[in-house]
């Protein structure tokens with residue numbers, strides 16, 4: 076098991092440059108940095124090459140996260156949007172591969188966060204989502220990338236809210252590089268049992284996000300970490316465990332994640348780093364790796 080952190084912990088915008096964080100997370104002792112793929116198509120070849128080299132020099136693996144915008148939604152009822160989504164993913168995956176990234180996770184099958192001022196067509200969106208993911212899976216596979224479909228809570232997405240729904244979706248897609256992704260923050264809202272949800276995903280679990288129920292770093296709240304760690308060991312999970320803390324107000328990240336109060340307790344960057352380091356030690360101990 077390898078442990079990582081989403082660099083957006085320190086940032087306010089998904090567009091924030093992630094290059095400088097490679098060395099920072101290495102110094103904190105992480106194995107992985109997760110980067111936002113939303114704006115990767117704006118990086119130059121030279122930028123990507125430099126980040127790849129920096130990852131190599133620092134012994135860091137990169138993974139990618141993405142919440143596709145409404146205009147790139149693979150499950151849209153509008154065929155032009157689905158087409159734009161496919162083109163966007165092909166370009167994004169091509170650039171992601173330049174960083175040797177083997178895992179991209181998020182609401183790849185839909186868009187995020189969902190606009191609930193419009194009527195919801197869960198069945199239709201799900202069917203188009205299966206088709207959309209099926210349509211980009213081989214492209215990703217040729218680049219050596221796994222597509223990890225994130226199960227989200229009801230307030231952020233309607234298509235997949237439970238591990239069982241994630242498994243049914245991924246099974247229907249039926250491609251070896253399309254996997255289920257779970258996140259303890261979302262599970263805490265939707266699942267009857269953390270252990271059971273992880274066992275339900277079993278060998279299909281491709282990526283795992285962690286955070287407390289208020290999205291603070293693992294180890295400071297009331298998440299049942301021992302139960303989660305036992306279940307991950309039971310299914311012999313050897314993939315990435317990426318903590319995804321969101322604690323700062325402001326910017327697009329603050330508003331997309333609905334952070335309306337300072338969850339850092341006024342921490343400066345040094346204290347934020349220390350919190351991350353402590354959360355990593357806690358995660359290695361309780362979850363393994």
Ligand SMILES: O=C(CO)[C@@H](O)[C@H](O)[C@H](O)CO
Pocket residue numbers: 111140141142180181182187225227231258284319
């Ligand atoms: O859990 C979430 C959102 O609540 C994320 O994984 C998100 O989809 C991604 O971070 C967007 O970049």
Ligand SMILES: [Mn+2]
Pocket residue numbers: 225258284319
């Ligand atoms: Mn997540």
